[in-house]
Amino acid sequence: MQREAGQYIYRQLYSQLKEDILAFKYESREKLPSKRDMAKYLNISVNSVKAAYEQLLAEGYIYTEERKGYFIEPLDKLIVDPNAQIALEVQELPTEDSFEYSFSHMSTDIAAFPVDLWTKLIKRVFQNYDNYLSSIPHIKGPVELRQSIAKLVSYQRGIQCHPEQIVIGSGTNTLLTKLMQLLPKGIKIAVENPGYSRFRSLIKQTHAHLEPISLDNKGISINKIKQVQPGAVIVTPSHQFPMGTIMPVSRRINLLNWASETHSYIIEDDYDSEFKYETDNIPSLFSFDKNERVIYLGTFSKTLMPGLRMSYMILPIQLVKQFEMLNLNMIPDFSMINALTLNLMIKEGHYEKYVKKMHHLYEKKREYLIAQLTNVFKNNIKVKDTRAGLHFIVEINTTYSYAEIESRAKEKRLELYTLNRFSVEPLENNKTNKTLIIGFSKIKQAQIPQAVRRLKEVLWE
Numbered sequence: 482m483q484r485e486a487g488q489y490i491y492r493q494l495y496s497q498l499k500e501d502i503l504a505f506k507y508e509s510r511e512k513l514p515s516k517r518d519m520a521k522y523l524n525i526s527v528n529s530v531k532a533a534y535e536q537l538l539a540e541g542y543i544y545t546e547e548r549k550g551y552f553i554e555p556l557d558k559l560i561v562d563p564n565a566q567i568a569l570e571v572q573e574l575p576t577e578d579s580f581e582y583s584f585s586h587m588s589t590d591i592a593a594f595p596v597d598l599w600t601k602l603i604k605r606v607f608q609n610y611d612n613y614l615s616s617i618p619h620i621k622g623p624v625e626l627r628q629s630i631a632k633l634v635s636y637q638r639g640i641q642c643h644p645e646q647i648v649i650g651s652g653t654n655t656l657l658t659k660l661m662q663l664l665p666k667g668i669k670i671a672v673e674n675p676g677y678s679r680f681r682s683l684i685k686q687t688h689a690h691l692e693p694i695s696l697d698n699k700g701i702s703i704n705k706i707k708q709v710q711p712g713a714v715i716v717t718p719s720h721q722f723p724m725g726t727i728m729p730v731s732r733r734i735n736l737l738n739w740a741s742e743t744h745s746y747i748i749e750d751d752y753d754s755e756f757k758y759e760t761d762n763i764p765s766l767f768s769f770d771k772n773e774r775v776i777y778l779g780t781f782s783k784t785l786m787p788g789l790r791m792s793y794m795i796l797p798i799q800l801v802k803q804f805e806m807l808n809l810n811m812i813p814d815f816s817m818i819n820a821l822t823l824n825l826m827i828k829e830g831h832y833e834k835y836v837k838k839m840h841h842l843y844e845k846k847r848e849y850l851i852a853q854l855t856n857v858f859k860n861n862i863k864v865k866d867t868r869a870g871l872h873f874i875v876e877i878n879t880t881y882s883y884a885e886i887e888s889r890a891k892e893k894r895l896e897l898y899t900l901n902r903f904s905v906e907p908l909e910n911n912k913t914n915k916t917l918i919i920g921f922s923k924i925k926q927a928q929i930p931q932a933v934r935r936l937k938e939v940l941w942e
């Protein structure tokens with residue numbers, strides 16, 4: 482045995498013996514030299530041999546017989562299938578800063594996040610909530626946070642609900658997965674088309690049937706819903722994703738009436754309703770519902786940051802007990818530290834102040850960006866539905882196809898999404914106008930002129 486510098490002697494002996502046993506250099510049930518003989522032979526201490534033998538014993542490579550010594554455990558040869566030896570195809574891993582400018586609709590401006598406050602609140606969570614932190618959370622989340630959210634949605638979204646109807650989760654997708662488990666097998670789930678592609682992928686992985694439904698100028702088509710007869714429909718009434726339409730009250734009433742007549746559910750994804758610019762706050766669909774037909778999905782990904790992974794769902798009363806029964810033995814997946822810190826942030830009024838501050842910041846960026854876009858693209862751009870949220874839609878003249886736009890933007894390190902990504906059927910490329918989704922939350926105000934110039938290079942050069 483060669484001695485290797487920096488390695489314990491016992492570890493070296495253990496590794497060498499293990500290797501030899503696995504290479505079948507020993508007979509099955511062969512006796513190993515006694516500790517004393519092995520130590521003498523290798524000129525090492527008996528303690529080192531003892532430690533190596535004990536480790537081999539613990540892992541099952543050898544066994545002992547009282548007063549007789551150590552023996553080699555009979556082992557089968559491990560099968561190595563040459564066909565199973567496949568290499569992982571890894572493309573170059575994207576680095577965090579692979580984009581220079583971003584028009585992403587998914588992000589927030591985290592430079593403004595009150596890191597010091599959040600850190601102080603986390604400290605208080607450690608000081609005051611050790612009981613919560615050292616045990617498995619309630620399946621619906623800590624009751625304090627559910628109470629805070631119940632108050633928050635009452636004055637922000639007009640929702641009157643009991644904290645027992647609220648379920649905390651680590652993202653809207655996770656909550657939707659849990660919700661799908663409550664709904665009957667084989668149910669038809671209608672989604673908006675164009676719409677949030679992640680929900681489409683998620684539904685396809687469940688027992689449900691996905692039914693994409695086109696939009697008209699008021700949002701999801703009620704006539705098509707009546708034709709398809711789904712058991713539930715997922716909608717974004719506050720700010721249709723991605724087109725930006727605010728669903729008018731007439732369509733809201735149509736939808737609610739359809740749901741109560743057919744005993745179907747409406748899943749309201751209220752992902753960015755906190756941000757309204759030329760209008761006042763618009764009440765949620767949940768607050769209109771008198772028949773327990775709406776399931777509400779809310780998130781802190783837009784107001785705070787997506788990396789927090791904090792979202793919630795408000796269930797109609799008849800689903801609450803069913804949810805609890807189904808999840809009786811489950812462990813929730815959100816971070817308790819984040820949940821309790823968020824609770825303090827909401828309860829003590831910091832959250833509301835922060836959202837107001839971000840609202841101002843986003844309003845300014847949005848205005849500046851629209852001005853820059855119109856200035857650069859002149860009559861070749863139509864900016865649409867900019868009254869809400871953290872993104873808007875533009876139509877711009879270009880000869881490039883959707884695929885070309887996406888690859889050119891990537892090449893030029895501009896994060897950019899087109900309508901093609903959110904449509905079920907690939908969009909026509911022969912039209913001269915292409916529809917893009919322009920998010921303004923991540924980009925810094927000072928970068929906007931360069932980002933717009935970069936967009937011009939992508940579309941026109």
Ligand SMILES: Cc1ncc(COP(=O)(O)O)c(C=O)c1O
Pocket residue numbers: 586587651652653654655677717722750752779780781782787791792
């Ligand atoms: C349409 C839509 N719904 C929901 C969400 C929120 O997802 P989550 O709560 O999982 O972060 C987003 C996030 O960007 C979104 O764009």
